[in-house]
Amino acid sequence: MALGSFSFCQTSTPPASVSSPGRASCTSKHLAIKMSKSAMGDKKDRLKMVWVWTENKEVFCASVERGWNTFLFHPKNRQLANDWSSISTIQPLFLEGSHVMDEQQKKVAIFYNVSSPQDLQTLKPEEIEADNLIISFQGEWQVIPAENIVAAFQGFKGAVLAVSTSSTDAQVFLEALEQGLDGVVLKVDKLDEIIRLKGYVERRNADCTGLELTRATISKVEVVGMGDRVCVDLCSIMRPGQGLLVGSFARGLFLVHSECLETNYIASRPFRVNAGPVHAYVAIPGGKTSYLSELCAGREVLIVDQNGSQRTATVGRVKIESRPLILVEAKEGDETYNIFLQNAETVGLICPSRDDDAKTVIPVTSLKVGDEVLLRKQGGARHTGIEITEFIVEK
Secondary structure, eight states, rough: SSSSSOOOOOOOOOOOSSSBBBBBSSSSOOOOOOOOOTTTSGGGSSSSEEOOOESSSHHHHHHTTTTEEEEEEEEGHHHHHHHHHHTTEEEEEEEEETEEEEEEEEEEEEEEESSHHHHHHHHHHOOOOSSEEEEOOSSSOOOOHHHHHHHTTTTTEEEEEEEESSSHHHHHHHHTTTTSSSSSEEOOSOOHHHHHHHHHHHHHHHHTTTOOOOOEEEEEEEEEEEEEEEEEEEESOTTTEEEEEEEEEEEEEEEEBBBOOOOOSOOTTTTTTEEEETTOHHHHHHTTEEEEEGOOOOOOEEETTTTTOOOEEEEEEEEEEEEEEEEEEEEETEEEEEEEEEESSEEEEEOOTTHHHHHHHOEGGOTTTOOOOOOEOOOOOTTTEEEEEOOOOOO
């Protein structure tokens, strides 16, 4: 069953929403409760679900505006549910003891408190007599119990949700054992928590959207002087064909390969991208850019491969050291783009993929005029890394 669901890799049809916190713009007709096609399929393809548990009208309006329309109420708040149903099309559910019921008194989910390992052991997938299971983890331990639930309920045909009192906890539940629980019940009365969780959801959705990369032709390769270059070490492993988008101009970012390839002279560093000098831009989630010099442990960047697939990775460490640089220029149409890179054999740019050519990267020491590399074209005008519309000349 997928009520008020969102997808990390799919797009669900958004419900009608409230245009502003005090304005009613939707009918009061309730949504039908049914199992979505995705929810009946394999767990990894199931739509993630967000239900909201609140008595705060501002949180309610913000949730609906962001496409979340399933709300959990105590039975005493039926009038509140009716009032909100008159404002927008929502799906009200009611917690009655250990059961979650819809307006027609149909059992939608089982509500279960977990406060000890024994509680987990008594929770059996085959004994859940409802389409959904909502778990409220009591006490300080939440991560490990959530991981245990993900493992134990792999064959469960319904959906498993966890009650979360913050967007941070919700993220933990949705990422437990990488696969995550099927959804969360966000129990909050603060607007910021809705905004933060929606931002996280949008970043995860963006990871499943391919970036358009363009072929650019190398027009100049020139050894220049010394500069302070940045090595970006990630908390993730990269494979051949993957790297970071970096460039001197935000309007054109080169795909710089990671140091994941084996060589005779130095060990592989599959977590590292020797990215460029301190002034260069690097792509980060949300369609934004950051200066390489601004990266630090805990920041997020985009890992991109030669097909445009992207994912978010966390920076674990940044190293800035003085090294000899090489200037690379490339043309695409009438536009010229450039990037400075360390002049070393382990630093390279990613090439367009070809059926007849297994080569994925060209070391900067082997680059020559006429070679083709991959480029990400985008708006050049930026304010604090955010793309804006204004006149700008970069050269």
